[in-house]
Amino acid sequence: MKIPDGDLLRSRVVDDPGATLATALERRLTGYAVVEPQDAVLLGDETRGVVTFEDGIPVLAYCTTTDRGGADALEDVAGPGPYSVDLYELDRSALAAAHEADDLRVSPGLPAERLADDRDLVTRTRDAAPDERLGSDDTDAVEAFLDDEAQIEAIREQAREEARTRAEEWGLTDALDES
Structure with missing residues (x-):
């Protein structure tokens, strides 16, 4: 996945990347976050995940180390903190090509669930997401299980x-x- 460089808004080491996801949501940010998990922060590992946003809503997730996208990429970077998180703003047109990659897509609340385990943030993100982004992937899986x-x-x-x-x-x- 190739994303142009954006304007750095914030660079922090945090226990929980949920604050960064909440910031993106509150600012209605179009851009991306680079998330480096504990092993990268403390042990110099190369693992990095990228989550893109459109109007504050997560669109894609990609792990640069494993070359996996979507929910798998979030699993690759999820774990106990600390995390290094850089938040960038970028013009919507610069993300248009990347946002066409269906294999990298995530449901709006999935990054908050997997990286922050924050039900409130999941709900707020889903509530703010446009209807066409909500889809039925999560609901269909639950319904299939219950059936x-x-x-x-x-x-x-x-x-x-x-x-x-x-x-x-x-x-x-x-x-x-x-x-």
Whole structure:
């Protein structure tokens, strides 16, 4: 992914990149953030992730080290802090070609979820996103899971088995309801 250099707005080492994502959202920033995880900050590793924004809403994610995009790129850079995060502003037209890469796209709230684990920021980002960006990818996966009765029953049976095992370990087998 090739993105022209933008104007640096902020460069920080932070425990949580959520503050940078919130800043981009509040400023309705069009540009990108370069995120370097703990190993890069503390051990000189080369791992870097890039998240692009349009009007403050994340559009793409890319990991320069693994050459993976989308949700996979976020996984490559997610972890405990600290992070080095640089935030750049860039003209929308300079990002137009990059934003056509469907394999690098992320749903609007995914960076806040994966990098910051911040439900409030996920919600605020999704609420601010245009309807056409919301899509149904997250909802479809949940609906497909909920429609899979066999998978749900397998999870229930596994939970029952774990409960039986723990009850036996703790001497509480007479308290089990086997109905």
